[in-house]
Amino acid sequence: MTVSVTAADIRSQLLLLRAAALHLNRLPAQRLNDCLRRLAELTEENIPSLLAANALDLARMDATNPKYDRLLLNEDRLMAIAADLRRVAELPSPLGTTLEERELANGLHLSRVSVPIGVVGIVFESRPNVTFDVFALNLKAGNATVLKGSRDAADSNRAIKELIDRALAETGLPAACYLAPAEREALQPILTADGLVDVIIPRGSQGLIDHVRANATVPVIETGAGICHTYVDEQANLDWARDIITNAKARRVSVCNALDCLLLHRAHLKKLPDLLQELGEAHRCEVYADEAAYAALREDYPSELLHQATPDSFGTEFLRMALSVKTVDDIDEAIRHVESHGSRHSESIVSDNDINQERYLREVDAAVVFVNASTAFTDGGQFELGAEIGISTQKLHARGPMGLAALTSYKWLVRGMGQVR
16 A cells, blocks of 8 residues: 555544544534534634645646536635534534334334434545535534545645544544545545444545445445436426526536436427527537537537537536537437436426426436426535535435435334333
């Protein structure tokens, strides 16, 4: 291993983290909230040093890289992070909630109560805001946190971790956060830390997610890549469709809920230039169009931005100002395309047909399915969950925006009066 610490060193840190998680479980919610508020204060007080560390990371990355915006911190973003930390502190605790309760025929009193997961590992790329977010949410849920960031954000993550350590120490909490070395070789000891790490959540590219899933012996919750479609049905409000397409693609191109593929009913081909006008003129969006869509756009869309689609144009998460256009004959073809090319993240239909709306909601297999709304709404804050750890695209434990409740497990409590079986 070429990292600054060995696998044995990492395991020693995880043993300490396991002990910290047990200690957190004994503390009242107010103690956890005090730490989050102190971290918010420290963030505001240390903006210059955080930006200086972030500048070192930015200097190593090409400004045209789609990851650059994710890596970037500025004063406004740090102030927003501090505000988010305070909002998390104000949220109701997800712990100790009685999820169900009943008296059995034999007189035993049975209840199911929410509890911390324990030690949660987050593997992520190029997003130093994630360091704040996942620590805050995990702490609120009573969990200790393993952070495994990429080399892209190494300096930013170290600066943030110093503030986390200060906030924990100054509020009398255990050292409930471990930042692993940024080198790739440090990941495997975490992925195989059975009994020390309870779950791993990868946040990043499909390549990262695939690597974690293939190499982990610890359970994994996938926050998958977002290959998102919007289908404009034969009966559709085209004013809504234009606004939804523009918002889903252009609001922020580097996020997982951004639009990647427009599925257009053939009846609207003549209206396609109008649907994409703002994307072309204001946002300079590249379009990879199938034969019919290319013909409809050739005279009206900026020629330098218009390309003929290839098979690789579909099923691609662009993460930049680009999208593909696929012409379909009916809703059946649209659903088949989503099934074969989507990532089960977020899908939308624009339609005035009640039957087709209900079919899309029922038949499309995705964590979030929208009717007449932008996929940009796939977000824990927008769902009024308070905050999120990521968007899960799997079906076990959590699916869609993962709020505080998804960072808890549960246990059964059984109270008796001498019963034996």
